[in-house]
Amino acid sequence: MNEKELNIFLIDDNDIDIVVNTKLLKLANITSRIRSFTNGADALQYIGGNFEELDKYLNVILIDIQMPVLNGFDVFEKYMEFPDEVRKKCKVFLLSSSIDRNDIQKAEDNEEIIKVLEKPLDVYLLKRLVSA
Amino acid sequence: MSNKKINVLYLDDEEHNLTSFKAAYRREYNIFTTTSANEAVQVLSENEIHVVISDQKMPNLSGVEFFELIIPDFPDPVRILLTGYADIEAVIDAINKGQVYRYVAKPWNETDLKITIQNAFELYNNRIQLKQQNVEIQKAYNELEKFVYSASHDLRAPLVSILGVLKLARTENIEGKPAEYFGMIERTVNQLDGFVQNIISYYQNLKKGEILASIDCALFLDEITQHFEFFEGADNIRFNKMVQQDGELNLDEMRLKMILNNLLSNAIKYRDETKSDSSVDISMQSDANSLKLVVKDNGIGMNREDRMKAFEMFFRASERCTGSGIGLFIVKEAVDKMGGEISVSSELGQGAEFEVVIPNKR
Numbered sequence: 001m002n003e004k005e006l007n008i009f010l011i012d013d014n015d016i017d018i019v020v021n022t023k024l025l026k027l028a029n030i031t032s033r034i035r036s037f038t039n040g041a042d043a044l045q046y047i048g049g050n051f052e053e054l055d056k057y058l059n060v061i062l063i064d065i066q067m068p069v070l071n072g073f074d075v076f077e078k079y080m081e082f083p084d085e086v087r088k089k090c091k092v093f094l095l096s097s098s099i100d101r102n103d104i105q106k107a108e109d110n111e112e113i114i115k116v117l118e119k120p121l122d123v124y125l126l127k128r129l130v131s132a
Numbered sequence: 133m134s135n136k137k138i139n140v141l142y143l144d145d146e147e148h149n150l151t152s153f154k155a156a157y158r159r160e161y162n163i164f165t166t167t168s169a170n171e172a173v174q175v176l177s178e179n180e181i182h183v184v185i186s187d188q189k190m191p192n193l194s195g196v197e198f199f200e201l202i203i204p205d206f207p208d209p210v211r212i213l214l215t216g217y218a219d220i221e222a223v224i225d226a227i228n229k230g231q232v233y234r235y236v237a238k239p240w241n242e243t244d245l246k247i248t249i250q251n252a253f254e255l256y257n258n259r260i261q262l263k264q265q266n267v268e269i270q271k272a273y274n275e276l277e278k279f280v281y282s283a284s285h286d287l288r289a290p291l292v293s294i295l296g297v298l299k300l301a302r303t304e305n306i307e308g309k310p311a312e313y314f315g316m317i318e319r320t321v322n323q324l325d326g327f328v329q330n331i332i333s334y335y336q337n338l339k340k341g342e343i344l345a346s347i348d349c350a351l352f353l354d355e356i357t358q359h360f361e362f363f364e365g366a367d368n369i370r371f372n373k374m375v376q377q378d379g380e381l382n383l384d385e386m387r388l389k390m391i392l393n394n395l396l397s398n399a400i401k402y403r404d405e406t407k408s409d410s411s412v413d414i415s416m417q418s419d420a421n422s423l424k425l426v427v428k429d430n431g432i433g434m435n436r437e438d439r440m441k442a443f444e445m446f447f448r449a450s451e452r453c454t455g456s457g458i459g460l461f462i463v464k465e466a467v468d469k470m471g472g473e474i475s476v477s478s479e480l481g482q483g484a485e486f487e488v489v490i491p492n493k494r
Contacts, residue, residue, distance in 0.1 A: 014289070020296035027303045066285050097292040098284040101336055101386055105343055119289075120296035125355060 006031035006130065007057030011043045011075060012064035012095065021062070021121045028123045033057065040067065040075030047090070048082060059090040060130055062117070065103055066096065073106065076113065091130055093117050137162045138253045139179055143172045143198060144187040144214070149238075153185075156242055161249070169193050169201070176202060181209045183252045187238075188215035188223065196226040203231065208259060210252035214238050280335045283328065291325045319364050326397065330458050333390050337466050344493050345385040349377045349416040349423075352385070356392050357414070365400050374415035381418040382493045387466040392425065394459040395486050399429035402484070422472075423490045430483035439478055463488075 008031055012018050018036045025034055037043035040063070047054070047061070061079070065072035072094050079092065094107050097119045107116045114129055141164045142153050150165040157163060164175045169192070175181065184202070188195035195213045202209075213235040215223055226232045233255065234248050298318045306314065353373055360366050392414075399412040413428040434442065443464040467474045472490035 014293060016293045017296060020293070020300050023300050024296075024303060027300075066289065097289040098281075100281060100284050100332075101340055101343065104386070108345075119292045120299050122355075122358060125358070 004056070004058040005033060007033045007053070007059045008035070009043060009047060009059065009061045010034060010036040011038075011040055011062065011067075011072075012036070013038050013067040014064065017064070017119060024121060024123050025126075028127070030123055030127050040070035040072075040078070044075065044078055047079070048086070051086065054086060054089045058130070060126070061090050061092045062095050062121075062126075063092065064095045064119075065107075065116070066098065072096075076107075076110075080112065087112065093126070093129075095119055095121065138183060138249065139181050140164065140183045140185065140249060141166075141172060141175050141179075141181045141209070142185045143167070143169060143190075143195075145190040146187070149187065149214075157246070157249075160246070169198050172198070173202060173205075176206045176209065181206070182256045183212060183249055184209045185212045185214060185236075185249075188213055188219050188235075194219075194222065196222055196231060199226065199231045208256065210256045210259075212236060212248060212252060214240065276335065280332055284332045287328050288325065288332075291321055291328070294321050295325065322363070327458075330394075330462055333386075334458065334462050334465070337387065337390070337462065337469060342384040342470065342493070343386065344382045347381045347383055347385055347388065349375045349381065349418060352388070353392075353414060353416060356389060356396065359393070360396055360400060363397065363400050365403055368410055369400060369403060370409070370411040372411060372413045374413070374417075376415075376417045378419045380494060381423055383423060383490060384470055387470055388423075388425075388490070390466050391463050391488060392427070394463045395425075395427040395488075398459060399427055399431065399484075402431040402433075403429065404431045404481070404483070418492060420492060420494065422492050423488075425488040425490070426485065428483065428485040433480050433482045433484050434476075434478045435480045439476055442476055443474075 008025060010018055010021055012021070015038065018038070022034050022036060026032055035046070037046070043061075043063075047059075063072045063075050067075075070078070076092065076094070080087070092113050094113055094116045095118075096103060096116055104116045107113045117126065138161045140157070140161045142150060143166055144150050144153075145167050147167060150167070154163050154165060164179065164181070166172050166175065169190075172184075172186075176184070184199075184206075186195035186198050190198075193201070195215065199211050199213070210233045211231060213223060213226065213232045214237075215235055216238050223232070223235045227235065233252055236245055236248055295318065298314050298321070301311075301314050353375060357371060357373065360371075396412065396414070403410045407430060409430070411430055413426070415424075415426045417424045443460050464474060467488055467490065470490045472488060474486065474488045476484060476486050478484035
């Protein structure tokens, strides 16, 4: 079990989903530390540039798959360019409203993606998977 | 059959054979003749040749060798070999390998050869037609695939957003009329979402092979049943879960999900509202050989006739429910794809019990 507090990064172009997921996470008392981004580039820039913050928490990155410009897989690919010591501190999940098997398979073949979570987010499932 | 003239290419090292062939058939066919294999290839590349006839015995290259040479670039023209009886073994071999459609003994009989050419042309036309149809089928299939993909994203995404908002509203304990209205919206959205998901999974099931994953039955069951927590009517139902997992279980997780989702939603939908103790028993038992999944309810049940038709597409046994009648059909298809068996036992008013047995793909 990890004692560190959760620090969640939510990357989703859909602002309604961001509001909903942020609130659901807060209401379930999972963490109050939630940072949201409506595009992958901003998120990556932030994550890559705040190593001290990452060091303090158990970081969870939630990336929506269906986004314009950089989709979830693109964002993840760029994330993988981060050095090991950054990635070691993060747990990555993809979010999807689709149930496309190819997408899910593609994601779950990768060891650094913990799971593809369906929307709306099941916060308790997330919590369980993070602490597993 | 089309009225267009048949284009025939004839390769033979003996000039006089070419001449007599032309003399016999020039009225009926467009005839191209040559004594050189290279020239023959040239003709093939410049004309739509329907039928290629070649002599077997030629000084540099046999007829069979010539056919072997042209098959990669010109697979469509139908090939006929002209030969004396001496080379019969080479001919049999060529026919068996599919290089030659027919062989015609020399000297040829004019009528027989004509029939052979006609038949060859018919075959040519059929092949071309089949090819075109295949292209069209492939195109239609690709479009369907694209539709399913975009349907799964674009149709579902807004529904899922709405469901998220509703979930939030519920979590924030909104009460009174608004809660009631939200409940109605949620029910309707769930219904539509269920249908969209079913259609998508049906097409995915149709096409895709199995993707195996190691399954933790307890976790799997928890994950699925959680989805049903807020399903219409689920609050009055007692869910009894039983898991007995012996060793590793490898199965197509998505299909298993599809199956359990449908069985559960049916168990809830077809509950018996006159009973005060509605229950759904779900059990998963696995060993080295198989997984046995049983979903048993004490709902309204089915009579014998309905039981027979339960797995048919768009069949609905009950008028009171909102289903589209595609659920059990999908379940059956998915079970078949996984090499399993499904059975149902049910009596009217006595509930229904579905039993699925799927081989463990360790």
